[in-house]
Amino acid sequence: MSRPEILFPLFADLETLEGVGPKTAQHMGGLAITTPRDLLFTLPHTGIDRALRDSIQDVVLPATITVKIKVGAHTPARGRGGAYRIHVEDAETSFQLVFFHGRSDYLNKVLPTGAERVVSGRVELFDGIANMVHPDHILPVEEAGDIPAYEPVYPLTGGVTQKTMFKATRAALTRMPAFDEWIDPNQIASAKWPGFADAMTQVHAPKGQADLAATSLARTRLAYDELLAHQITLALARASERKMPGQVTQGTGWLQAKVRADLPYAATGAQDRAIAQIAADMARPTRMNRLLQGDVGAGKTLVAFMALLIAVEAGGQGVMMAPTEILARQHLEGLQPLAESAGVVLEILTGRDKGSERRAKLAALARGDIQILVGTHAVFQDDVVFKDLRIGIVDEQHRFGVRQRLALGKKGAGSDVLVMTATPIPRSLALAQYGDMDVSILDEKPPGRKPIKTALISTDRMNEVITRLRAVMDEGRQCYWVCPLVEESEAVDLTAAEERFKRLRAELGEGRVGLVHGQMPPAEKDAAMARFQAGETGVLVATTVIEVGVNIPNATIMVIERAETFGLAQLHQLRGRVGRGDAASTCLLMYQSPLSETGQKRLEVLRATEDGFQIAETDLQMRGFGDLIGTAQSGVPRFRIADLDRQAGLMAIAQSDARKALADDPDLSSPRGAAIRVLLWLMRQDEAIRLISVG
Template sequence: MSRPEILFPLFAGLETLAGVGPKTAQNMAHLGVTAPRDILFTLPHSGIDRALRETVSGADLPSTLTVEVKVGAHHAARNRGGAYRIHVEDAQTSFQLVFFHGRSDYLGRVLPQGSTRVVSGKVEMFDGIVQMVHPEHIVSVEDVETIPAFEPVYPLTAGVTQKTMFKASRAALGLLPQLGEWIDPNQLAQARWPDFAAAMTSAHTPVSMGDLAATSLARTRLAYDELMAHQLTLALARASERRVPGRMSVGDGRLQRKVRTALEFAATGAQDRAIDEIAQDMAQNVRMNRLLQGDVGAGKTFVAFMALLVAVEAGGQGVMMAPTEILARQHLEGLQPLAESAGVVLEILTGRDKGVERRAKLAALAAGDIHILVGTHAVFQADVYFADLRLAIVDEQHRFGVRQRLELGKKGADADVLVMTATPIPRSLALAQYGDMDVSVLDEKPPGRKPIKTALVSTGRMDEVVDRLRAVMAEGRQCYWVCPLVEESEAVDLTAAEERFKRLRAALGEGVVGLVHGQMPAAEKDAAMARFQAGETGVLVATTVIEVGVNVPNATIMVIERAETFGLAQLHQLRGRVGRGSAASTCLLMYQAPLSEAGQKRLEVLRETEDGFRIAETDLQMRGHGDLIGTAQSGVPRFRIADMERHTALMAIAQSDARKLLADDPTLETPRGQAARALLWLMRQDEAIRLISVG
């Protein structure tokens, strides 16, 4: 399938536009502009009022003004590089036009004495004299129409002027074809949006500041077009994934009932809802591709285990992958009692398994004697075979690439995939990043979870904090102490952690303080964690290696040093390491005074709420989506007009619109389907076009 001919002019070289030569075209590439289409998607970011007025008298100076003047005497510069001045009069007053390096032959031609001209430029007061320096426009009265009453101002780069951008954008607007409508007619009518060409023209010819607002009808429509193209691409990816046949895994509930009977608590409504959604997906004959998103402590592991039991009830096996050995062992410990109550065989496989033991596990797995396997990426190795893998659960999406997800799928040709993440993702990002997946959200805390008290303490009160730790340890409780992240290098992180470790050891005594950091060999790290989990050490000094999933119910204090240097989501994750047992827990955010206004606001949000979704939304508003997930590697698109923070609601509408369009017209053959194809080409979503099913 190739680009429709109607769009050819928009994708031609920039030199096809009036006023754009090879050099300018080269410079425009720095703005990400390589074709007329890109100029159209580079909207003006502000505007200048150039409406003709009677006089400069009474205007608030400095300001840009447009007036009709009678040209008076010319005063050439006295010295080289001095100012060339021309006396002019408008309807009420006189002022000067000033040109530096002005050439008298040129100025005599453009502004002959005694003529009437319209001039437009910045007027200011200098030494008591009103002057307009280097007018931007000088035209005869007949040509006054060539000065826009409200002139759009474009983003620029070296070697590209406003005049060039203005001229190029007018030329590009002239190439706009009349395209079919890809937006749902009801949505279009309800929003009162103009058609695409009209919206584009209006966005480039604003008549007031209001037209430049992101909320103007034209701009909202164009933002929606971008989001719609993106969501169509995700929906096409999802549809092609949906065509991957899956296994129907229908559970009879017997094992799940045993587990529920053995539990001391009832599942939350959110957990039950998620379990139902997953079970329904697994019962379909297409492959499940679902994201389970839950806040810290919302009980994802229980939901995951119930899903694994559906696979076992259906006669198959399940695997649960964790990014690190520590987490894999922790999943094993947490799930072992549940597995025993259900009477299913649960095993672990990590890089540590060697020789005879490893061979025995692999044989049991291949024979189907192991029902559920917990492991690290060691389960990807070529010699690992399952008898009948039905469900693969991947913990913490961002640690696993899509490639590994697919490799895991190969172990069971049509295994269902469930991805779990403990990072609450703001809705707009979830839609942009995981739009091809179905999402289940756990937004309730299981009963009996004690709220965590969060306090802000300045680093000047370090000694009080150490005294507090001493008292808590005397009661037999444990503490985490997280060292600041030093951007420069991991080596510096290491010194920070080692220094703190030495100082706390000196204050609290030998043997009660442990240390974990990123530079340690895995075995040492695991050993230090194991000692802390067993209660042999009372304080664990750590860099952020502990943020995800570590579970020590006896730890009730979390100290985060230089908390202002961490991201909100990370602080929220770290805080979630305490408050896992029955005792009241505290998180101390230590900051270095004075705090910036933004730093203060971030830490206060944490003090006020434990709702990870609210925290993530605040983080998004404060930092922008680029910082939040490092846009480069996150798979989140960069939009030219749409704004993910501002247009979350639009993104949700675009998603349901795109999915509905494909459900009604999977091959995009109807007139609206054809228009949607043009939209995909227009938005450079060429990969998506290849996914359109061919019947």
């Protein structure tokens, strides 16, 4: 498929635009502008009021003013670097035009004494005299209409001026073809949005501040176009993944019933709902691609195990993958009692398995004797062969890329994939990042989980905290102590952790305090964790390496030092490491005073609620989308117009619109389908275009 002809003018070279030469075109690359289309999608961020006034007389200076003047006497500069001044009069008063390095032959031609002109520029007072230094515009009166009453101000880069951007965007606007509408007509009507060309013209010719707001109808419409193109791409990816032949896996329910009968509690409504959604997906002939989002302690393990049992009931196998050895072993511990209830064979495979032991496990796996395997990425190695893999469950999405999801799919012909994440993700972010997946959410806590008491305490009271730890340890309980994150360098983090470790060891006793940090060799880290897990050490001093998945029911206190330096979601994750046993637990957020207002607000949110989804939404509102995703989660697209902080709701509408459009017209062959294809080309969604041509 090649780019539709209607778009040729917008994707031509920049130099085909009037006033853009090779040099300017090269400079515009600094703003990621390489075609007229990119110019159109580079919107003005503010504007300048240049409406014509009678006089500068009553204006509060400094200000930008457009005024008609009569040119008076010229006073050329005295000496080098002096200013060339021209006395001018408007309808009510007089002022000066000032030029540095002004050439008199040029200025006499442009501003001849006695002539009338319209000038526009910034007027300031110097020694009581009003000066307009280097006017932005100097025009004969009959051409005054060329100055926009409200001038849009564009982002700039070296070698590109406002004048250049203004002229270039005007030229690009003349290239805009008449597009057929790609948005659902009902959506356009109910939102009262203008058509694409009108919207584009309006955003580049704002009449005032209101037109520059993200909430203006024209800007909202263009933001929606971007989000719709993104969601169509994800919907096509989802559709093409669904075209891949899967396997029909239908459970009998008898193993699941055995496990439920042995549970000391009933599953929550959210767990039952998720299990039913997964069972329905697995029974379809297409592949499952589902995200299971559960807050800390919402009971993802049970849901995952039921999914694995459906595979076993149908005569197949299941695998559960964790990013690290420690977490894989924890999954094994968590699943073991459930596997015993069901009477199924559960094994673990990690990088530790060597030689004959590994060969024996691989042989059992290939024969189908191992029904459920728990493993690390060692499972991806070529010699790991399943007899009949039906489902792969991946823990902690952001540690596993799409590539690994696909590699997992190759292990079993069309095996289903379930991705679990313990990080509650705000809805808008989830739609941007995982829009191709179906989502199940666990938003209820299983009964019997004790709430965690959260307290804010200043670092000045560290001695009290240490005394409290001593008392808790004397009762046989354990504590985590998380050290602050110092962004500058890991070396600084390290000294902070080591200092804290030494002080606690001195106060609480040799051998009672352990240490783990990111710089340690993995074997040492595992050993320190194992000692803590076994209860040999009472306090574990750590950098944030403990945030994901560690399960120590005996740990009842979590101290987070300099809590104000952490993200909300991260604090919530860390807090979830305690409160896993039957004793009451506490999380102490230690802050350095004075706390900033936002710091205070963030920590208060944490004290007020244990609902991870609410916390994630607050985090998104307070820190904004860009900060929240950081560089690590680069799966999220960058939009030129859409602002996900403020337009999260639009993303949800775009997703349902995209899915419906493809359900009604899978090949995009209807008139609206053809318009959507043009939109995908316009938005540079090459991925999507490839999917259509393959499909």
